[in-house]
Amino acid sequence: MTQTAGRDPGRDETEEERADRMWGELLQELRIAQTGVQILFGFLLTVVFTPKYGKLPDTDQVIYLTTVVLGACTTGALVGPVSLHRMTAGHRIKPQAVRWASRMTVTGLILLLATMTSSLLLILRVASGDSAIAWLVAPVAGWYLLCWFVLPMWARHRAGR
Numbered sequence: 001m002t003q004t005a006g007r008d009p010g011r012d013e014t015e016e017e018r019a020d021r022m023w024g025e026l027l028q029e030l031r032i033a034q035t036g037v038q039i040l041f042g043f044l045l046t047v048v049f050t051p052k053y054g055k056l057p058d059t060d061q062v063i064y065l066t067t068v069v070l071g072a073c074t075t076g077a078l079v080g081p082v083s084l085h086r087m088t089a090g091h092r093i094k095p096q097a098v099r100w101a102s103r104m105t106v107t108g109l110i111l112l113l114a115t116m117t118s119s120l121l122l123i124l125r126v127a128s129g130d131s132a133i134a135w136l137v138a139p140v141a142g143w144y145l146l147c148w149f150v151l152p153m154w155a156r157h158r159a160g161r
Contacts, residue, residue, distance in 0.1 A: 019094040026081065026101055033105070034078050037112060040119065041071040052126075060125055067118040074115045077108030109148055117141040 013021065044067060047053055056064070081101035088097045120140055124133040 015095055019098045022098045023085070023094065023101070026098065026105060030078060030081060030105060033108065033112065034075075037071070037074050037078055037108075037115070040115065041068075041075050044068050044071050044119070056126070057131075059131065060122060063118060063122045063125070067115060067122055070111055070115040070118055074108055074111035077104050077111055080104040080108075113141065113144045113148060116144060 011018070044064075047064060048068075053061075053064070081104050084097055084101050084104070088094075117137060117140070121134060121137045124136060125131060
């Protein structure tokens, strides 16, 4: 089968049909990520109102503030595709909107990695009282990198052969 303009060689669909399919797949992926981020962000927002927050060392308060900002940015990036879709619906630019939404989602995943790592660092520091606990956080961040980016890119590379 030869590839024609706007067609995927593995499927018999137009560019618009492909954009519709990819949009549906992206929405399913976002539902999972958005739920987790919103729960994490909600918990982060409550920390500042606990009595223990005022007793945290300055370093832990900076880590907390950084984590909250990262969580807010993550939420923005992972909710952004919904807004993009709503604001561009009916303007016949779905293929472009899907590309932008996909980029926002990848950005959101990168920010999620930073938010999760920062959250873990803060929790382990407070729970253990050990300011040198980063040795335990680094392998977890590496695990996130492996699962979320390295393995998918490796699979993509292998499929491209």
